[in-house]
Amino acid sequence: MNTLFRTTESPFLQYLNQPSTSDRRRRISSLPVRIGLGRSTRTGLAKTTTRMMASSSSAATETVGREVLKKGIADFYDESSGIWEDIWGDHMHHGFYNPDVQASISDHRSAQIRMIEESLSFAGVPEDSLKKPKSIVDVGCGIGGSSRYLARKYGAQCQGITLSPVQAQRAQALAAAQGLADKQVSFQVADALQQPFPDGQFDLVWSMESGEHMPDKKKFVSELARVAAPGATIIMVTWCHRDLSPSEDSLKPEEEKLLNKICDAYYLPAWCSAADYVKLLQSLSLQDIKAADWSQYVAPFWPAVIRSALTWKGLTSLLRSGWKTMKGALAMPLMIEGYQKDLIKFAIITCRKPK
Amino acid sequence: MRLLTHNMLSCNIKGVTNGFPLRLEVEKFVEKEVDFSAEFLRNIFPKIEWKALVDAARSMGYAELPDEADSSMLDSDDFLKKFHHALLELHLEEGALICPETGRRFPVNKGIPNMLLHEDEV
Numbered sequence: 001m002n003t004l005f006r007t008t009e010s011p012f013l014q015y016l017n018q019p020s021t022s023d024r025r026r027r028i029s030s031l032p033v034r035i036g037l038g039r040s041t042r043t044g045l046a047k048t049t050t051r052m053m054a055s056s057s058s059a060a061t062e063t064v065g066r067e068v069l070k071k072g073i074a075d076f077y078d079e080s081s082g083i084w085e086d087i088w089g090d091h092m093h094h095g096f097y098n099p100d101v102q103a104s105i106s107d108h109r110s111a112q113i114r115m116i117e118e119s120l121s122f123a124g125v126p127e128d129s130l131k132k133p134k135s136i137v138d139v140g141c142g143i144g145g146s147s148r149y150l151a152r153k154y155g156a157q158c159q160g161i162t163l164s165p166v167q168a169q170r171a172q173a174l175a176a177a178q179g180l181a182d183k184q185v186s187f188q189v190a191d192a193l194q195q196p197f198p199d200g201q202f203d204l205v206w207s208m209e210s211g212e213h214m215p216d217k218k219k220f221v222s223e224l225a226r227v228a229a230p231g232a233t234i235i236m237v238t239w240c241h242r243d244l245s246p247s248e249d250s251l252k253p254e255e256e257k258l259l260n261k262i263c264d265a266y267y268l269p270a271w272c273s274a275a276d277y278v279k280l281l282q283s284l285s286l287q288d289i290k291a292a293d294w295s296q297y298v299a300p301f302w303p304a305v306i307r308s309a310l311t312w313k314g315l316t317s318l319l320r321s322g323w324k325t326m327k328g329a330l331a332m333p334l335m336i337e338g339y340q341k342d343l344i345k346f347a348i349i350t351c352r353k354p355k
Numbered sequence: 356m357r358l359l360t361h362n363m364l365s366c367n368i369k370g371v372t373n374g375f376p377l378r379l380e381v382e383k384f385v386e387k388e389v390d391f392s393a394e395f396l397r398n399i400f401p402k403i404e405w406k407a408l409v410d411a412a413r414s415m416g417y418a419e420l421p422d423e424a425d426s427s428m429l430d431s432d433d434f435l436k437k438f439h440h441a442l443l444e445l446h447l448e449e450g451a452l453i454c455p456e457t458g459r460r461f462p463v464n465k466g467i468p469n470m471l472l473h474e475d476e477v
Contacts, residue, residue: 063474070471135402157399159363161470168467182389183443186360189469194477196461196470198365198375 066215070163070191072267072324073213077164080325081143083317087308090174091116091145093209093237094298094346103300111301115237116149116208122292123235123350125204127154133204137161137227139192140210144171144185150206151184159197161190193219200229211238211277215269221280228353234286236277237294239268240347243275255343258334262344265331274347286351295339295346302336356447356466358411362403364468366454366461368476376407377452379414380460384450389443396438397429403442412441 084092088108095111096118097103103111126132132154138147141160144167151158162168168187175181190196192207193216205228214220224234241251241259250256259271274291281289308314309329318329338344366374409420419437421428428434451460452468459476462469 063477067474134398157359159360163471165464165467165469169465172467182387183359183392183395186356187467188360188364189467189471191471194367194470194472196364196367196468198363201363 069213069215069267069269074163074165076267076324076328077142077162078166079322080328081164081167081170083321083325085143085170086317087311087314088305089145090143090148092142093146094301095304096294096297097300099296099299101300103304108301108304112145113149115298116146118294118297119208119235119237119348119350122290122348123233124288125233125235132156133202133233135159135202135229136204136206137195137197137202139195139205139207139224140213141167141171141187143167144174144187146206146208147171147185147187148175148178148180150204151180154204156184156204158185159202160185160187161192161195162187163189163191165189193223195223195227197227199226201227203229203232205232205234207234207236207238209237209239211236212266212268212271217272217276218280221277222284225281225284225286225353230353230355232353234281234351234353236347236349238277238347238349239271240274240277240345241271242343242345243273251343255341258338258341258343262331262334262338265327265334274345274349277347277349281349281351285354287354289349289351291347291349293345294348295342295344298346299339302332302339306332306336356463356468357443358408358415358445359399359403359442360468361411361447361452362407362442364452364470366452366457366459368454368457368459368472371454371456373456374454376404376411376455377461378455379411379447380451380453381415381447382449382451383447384415385446385448386444387446389439391436391439393429393435396435396442399442400424400426400429400438408441412445415445415447417441417445 091112093112093115095103095108096115097111134154134156136150136154136156136158138144138150138158138160141147141162144160147158147160150156160171162171168189171187172181175185188196192210192214205224207224211217211220224236228234241255244250251259262268274293278289278291309318318326335344361377361379364377366377368374405424409422412418412420417440420441446466447463448466450463452463453460
């Protein structure tokens with residue numbers, strides 16, 4: 001899940017007019033996890049962490065960095081989930097649109113549903129009563145929009161995991177209100193890199209826009225594969241950077257710079273490409289690996305989110321929100337810039353666990 | 356957290372080989388009435404670790420389940436009702452899940468387990 005939108009005050013509007021502000025965050029290049037720990041972070045955690053990092057070994061540094069990241073993610077969603085839900089509803093992911101269509105605000109909900117359906121279709125998830133998924137895990141479940149949708153669609157059991165206690169509570173409450181909490185869906189606070197499930201539990205392993213938050217893509221993908229039952233389908237829909245060309249070792253410096261700014265606002269560790277994910281899946285001997293670039297189908301989304309932020313309701317919600325949410329909103333134009341430069345890609349990667 | 360969920364959770368602290376089933380520490384539990392569906396119970400039965408369910412139900416004060424069960428018992432209404440009650444109607448609201456190997460406590464608050472590991476457990 002992603003974004004949040006914020007602030008009426010002039011800084012936001014200035015930002016819209018001057019998209020490239022200087023990067024005030026010191027890029028901590030020694031860490032595998034690249035997150036900004038500048039002065040604007042509210043908690044003392046950041047300052048303490050920076051001091052600790054200066055004196056620790058690199059392994060300890062990475063561990064501390066991970067804990068800071070996880071707390072950052074949890075706090076970000078604890079703080080901003082309610083406001084997102086208030087304006088956009090319970091699906092915290094991009095909509096799937098026909099290319100070159102100007103979507104109105106009422107189209108977005110159905111576009112978000114379409115995103116789920118298109119993903120299932122791309123992955124070839126069976127629908128007949130014998131082969132359809134009976135147990136599903138929603139990795140990075142947000143407030144459970146996908147979990148409830150999939151549970152209802154397949155009549156299946158769904159477990160959702162999120163780092164945010166606020167989201168887990170809300171997900172549970174929504175499930176109860178919709179009559180799904182009794183049997184079908186349940187939510188836990190847990191880490192996608194250490195899923196609290198035994199091996200081979202799930203027929204469908206679903207990760208809708210949560211991969212961006214994972215600091216260790218290899219561990220993330222390994223866990224998805226571990227909890228998948230033989231024959232299960234694994235679906236990842238995630239933000240990636242463009243594939244590197246054969247002659248490239250890394251992105252260009254200005255591309256890295258743009259991504260770092262976005263990382264900072266949304267608590268994203270380093271980005272990877274769709275090709276990197278495909279390689280990881282291949283290394284785990286997963287089958288039927290497919291990947292596609294769906295950037296053109298999500299193009300209306302960020303402009304729509306910005307527009308919703310600039311409504312009366314959006315602006316007043318922003319003003320009442322915390323700093324993390326506001327920072328997220330300020331970063332939205334950066335996402336648009338990233339897509340326009342063909343740097344950011346909206347990717348779907350699916351595969352099957354061998355029987 | 357109902358026992359259906361408990362039946363699917365395990366402890367994955369690094370190095371732990373026996374992380375299932377988690378023991379229950381019950382501070383507050385509630386009984387919630389849930390619509391009965393024999394078909395649901397018959398479908399889910401093969402996926403349930405029976406002993407884990409029996410022990411968990413007992414720790415919530417419900418001792419009516421037989422120690423062992425096989426699919427022939429699914430024809431018995433009496434069995435299905437007890438299975439239904441234990442699996443779906445007993446909810447741990449406050450307490451903890453305990454790793455059988457390390458004793459580590461995973462808190463349960465407002466019915467939601469927190470399975471996050473600490474830095475040194477990863």
